[in-house]
Amino acid sequence: MPRLTLTFDNGPHPETTERVLRVLDERQLRATFFVVGDELARPGGRAVAERARAAGHWIGNHSMTHRVPLGLTAPGDDQVEVEIGAAQALLGDLAHPARLFRPFGGGGHLGPHLLSPSALAYLVDHRYTVVLWNSVPRDWEDPTGWVERARHDVADQEWTVLVLHDLPTGAMDNLAGFIDGELAAGVEIVQELPLECLPIRTGVIEGPTDHLVAG
Numbered sequence: 001m002p003r004l005t006l007t008f009d010n011g012p013h014p015e016t017t018e019r020v021l022r023v024l025d026e027r028q029l030r031a032t033f034f035v036v037g038d039e040l041a042r043p044g045g046r047a048v049a050e051r052a053r054a055a056g057h058w059i060g061n062h063s064m065t066h067r068v069p070l071g072l073t074a075p076g077d078d079q080v081e082v083e084i085g086a087a088q089a090l091l092g093d094l095a096h097p098a099r100l101f102r103p104f105g106g107g108g109h110l111g112p113h114l115l116s117p118s119a120l121a122y123l124v125d126h127r128y129t130v131v132l133w134n135s136v137p138r139d140w141e142d143p144t145g146w147v148e149r150a151r152h153d154v155a156d157q158e159w160t161v162l163v164l165h166d167l168p169t170g171a172m173d174n175l176a177g178f179i180d181g182e183l184a185a186g187v188e189i190v191q192e193l194p195l196e197c198l199p200i201r202t203g204v205i206e207g208p209t210d211h212l213v214a215g
């Protein structure tokens, strides 16, 4: 049976994250939330992230500002300390002990825009775990159609790490229906992450990274 790991990026958002938590809780499912530091610092952001953690979800770092992909920053204009380090400090004890970091950029495409050489070195030195993905159904631009693309990805892969967004786009209106359909189809929904989506684990390079780092 295919496996599915749910991840939610770019939040927290006080209302939408709360709704996602309700949907997951009703089904006794656990997920990972990759939060943006600036969103966490907004009113209501931290409270909902704390509820997520208390409910057993994992919280990861998705940068401080989510503005410029780390692989596209000009050398000498390195934002690593802020985008990774300060965001992690802001997370504080919300953060998963393995220091989960998900790079961003490019509408979900994997490529050398994701990390700079100094970002890679920083992640290794500070013992982060880099969490990639293998399904981006583009829920942010197609709040209804993402469900069908996600279903296809789950059916086509042994273990799908799905990237969704707990943002008020309307896409999360379809989360419960999507999950119930997958459960009815026998898909196993787990919190764990497949090793092939973790090229760096607590600072140790375990998989290929060349394709993720700017040359």
Ligand SMILES: [Zn+2]
Pocket (backbone or CB within 6 Å): 009, 010, 062, 066, 104, 105
């Ligand atoms: Zn993102």
